[in-house]
Amino acid sequence: MSDQKSWGIVGGGILGMTLAMRLKQAGHQVAIFESSEKTGGLASSWNMNGIVWDRFYHVILMSDFHTRKILKEIGLEKELRWVETKTGFFSEGKLHSMSNLIEFFKFPPINLIDKFRLGLTIFVASKIKNWERLENMLVADWLTRWSGRRVFEKIWLPLLKAKLGDNYKSTSAAFIWTTIQRMYAARKSGLKKEMFGYVAGGYEKINSQFASHLAVSGVEINYNSTVRSVKKTVVGKLEVTLENNSTQLFDHIISTLSSRQSVNMVEELTEEEKQLHTAIRYLGVICPSIILKHSISPYYVTNITDNWPPFTGIIEMTALIDKNEANGNHLIYLPKYINPDDPLFELDDSELRKIFLGALFKMYPSITDADIIFWGVSKARVVFAIPSLNYSKNLPGIYTSLDNYYIINSAQILNGTLNVNETIQVAESKIKIILDEI
Numbered sequence: 001m002s003d004q005k006s007w008g009i010v011g012g013g014i015l016g017m018t019l020a021m022r023l024k025q026a027g028h029q030v031a032i033f034e035s036s037e038k039t040g041g042l043a044s045s046w047n048m049n050g051i052v053w054d055r056f057y058h059v060i061l062m063s064d065f066h067t068r069k070i071l072k073e074i075g076l077e078k079e080l081r082w083v084e085t086k087t088g089f090f091s092e093g094k095l096h097s098m099s100n101l102i103e104f105f106k107f108p109p110i111n112l113i114d115k116f117r118l119g120l121t122i123f124v125a126s127k128i129k130n131w132e133r134l135e136n137m138l139v140a141d142w143l144t145r146w147s148g149r150r151v152f153e154k155i156w157l158p159l160l161k162a163k164l165g166d167n168y169k170s171t172s173a174a175f176i177w178t179t180i181q182r183m184y185a186a187r188k189s190g191l192k193k194e195m196f197g198y199v200a201g202g203y204e205k206i207n208s209q210f211a212s213h214l215a216v217s218g219v220e221i222n223y224n225s226t227v228r229s230v231k232k233t234v235v236g237k238l239e240v241t242l243e244n245n246s247t248q249l250f251d252h253i254i255s256t257l258s259s260r261q262s263v264n265m266v267e268e269l270t271e272e273e274k275q276l277h278t279a280i281r282y283l284g285v286i287c288p289s290i291i292l293k294h295s296i297s298p299y300y301v302t303n304i305t306d307n308w309p310p311f312t313g314i315i316e317m318t319a320l321i322d323k324n325e326a327n328g329n330h331l332i333y334l335p336k337y338i339n340p341d342d343p344l345f346e347l348d349d350s351e352l353r354k355i356f357l358g359a360l361f362k363m364y365p366s367i368t369d370a371d372i373i374f375w376g377v378s379k380a381r382v383v384f385a386i387p388s389l390n391y392s393k394n395l396p397g398i399y400t401s402l403d404n405y406y407i408i409n410s411a412q413i414l415n416g417t418l419n420v421n422e423t424i425q426v427a428e429s430k431i432k433i434i435l436d437e438i
């Protein structure tokens with residue numbers, strides 16, 4: 001074990017909490033600074049008319065071994081529930097089930113040859129090991145090559161646009177590889193059963209249990225503590241300054257915030273490294289949560305290939321979680337992934353309600369305003385780094401020119417999509433590198 005050092009961690013999301021746990025276990029003194037009144041960040045929860053569940057939908061896959069390991073360590077493994085879920089497609093104005101091979105072959109929007117090419121593309125992607133090779137190819141070119149133009153335009157293009165907007169044009173093929181790899185892992189074998197998991201009580205339970213586990217082990221968690229800046233002091237330590245002007249000294253500081261935030265809070269960093277970090281482009285999300293009296297479908301995910309609905313897809317959370325978690329009601333999310341400067345971010349909740357619910361009622365004419373028990377919108381301008389061409393080659397490392405100030409954030413997920421499992425893996429692998437060196 002290395003000598004005991006003091007560590008400050010900026011951000012009390014899953015990444016920050018994982019770093020804190022590993023540093024504490026390695027015998028260090030650790031303090032987390034979290035701007036909100038609770039931990040969890042993007043994975044945090046909120047209260048929807050008495051129903052407490054995630055602000056943004058979350059699912060755990062059987063293959064999420066890093067997440068499952070943390071759940072075990074904080075004593076929540078027995079609260080994991082596994083459920084066989086179904087997937088739907090809203091295509092050409094109709095809802096289709098796409099949950100098994102038979103339904104795949106019945107799927108009307110594309111013909112049998114196209115289905116073969118679509119299946120082949122998914123199969124090829126699931127078999128590729130060398131993802132780095134895919135980083136210098138555009139996703140649109142790679143998908144067109146394997147699936148053909150018709151399938152690309154009818155299936156892939158709407159899905160890509162839904163997840164990336166026009167950014168799909170500069171996104172590498174590694175994006176679709178990671179997406180397919182993750183979805184493939186969710187199924188027991190091939191296109192068979194899809195098993196998804198959640199923890200009873202949702203991320204509210206996970207975050208509060210994680211935070212109390214850390215507190216009991218001696219990690220200091222500072223809530224409502226927004227970090228404004230980090231700088232070197234004359235005594236060689238690093239000083240954190242909060243929005244309220246209070247300061248604290250540490251031997252090491254790790255920022256888990258987005259790349260731009262992480263460099264902007266440290267004046268001393270070089271222009272060159274600031275540029276490298278700020279060049280990383282992120283996507284944001286607008287995610288209405290709706291509590292309904294009725295279920296709208298049997299599908300956990302409904303993918304949308306028609307281009308008129310304003311949302312990316314529909315997540316019917318209560319197709320996965322026990323109805324009692326939502327007091328017998330039905331919880332759905334209508335996410336839309338957009339650029340951080342998209343004008344949609346400027347609209348207020350009632351304007352968004354008109355746009356999003358208007359489209360939902362058009363898709364499901366049996367649902368009306370009278371069925372809505374709760375409407376609320378969660379927004380985040382900076383969510384995930386867009387995997388542009390040669391992303392990993394242009395990505396700055398965890399070290400900075402300010403000694404003992406490190407940046408470990410979700411932009412360092414290289415061969416995976418943004419999810420808790422990958423986030424934990426980044427935290428675990430990067431902190432190991434630092435601890436091995438000091």
Ligand SMILES: Cc1cc2nc3c(=O)[nH]c(=O)nc-3n(C[C@H](O)[C@H](O)[C@H](O)COP(=O)(O)OP(=O)(O)OC[C@H]3O[C@@H](n4cnc5c(N)ncnc54)[C@H](O)[C@@H]3O)c2cc1C
Pocket residue numbers: 010011012013014015016033034035036039040041042043056057058059060225226227228256257285287335380383409410418419420421423
């Ligand atoms: C719509 C959506 C759906 C998702 N679905 C899934 C899913 O199904 N399965 C899955 O595994 N993952 C999912 N994820 C991803 C998952 O939420 C993230 O991987 C994870 O929460 C990232 O954690 P993080 O700690 O890296 O970042 P964050 O959660 O962003 O944590 C950063 C923390 O820093 C705090 N902070 C910000 N600025 C400051 C400051 N100046 N000072 C102090 N603190 C500050 C923030 O309040 C926040 O708590 C989803 C995410 C979204 C948005």
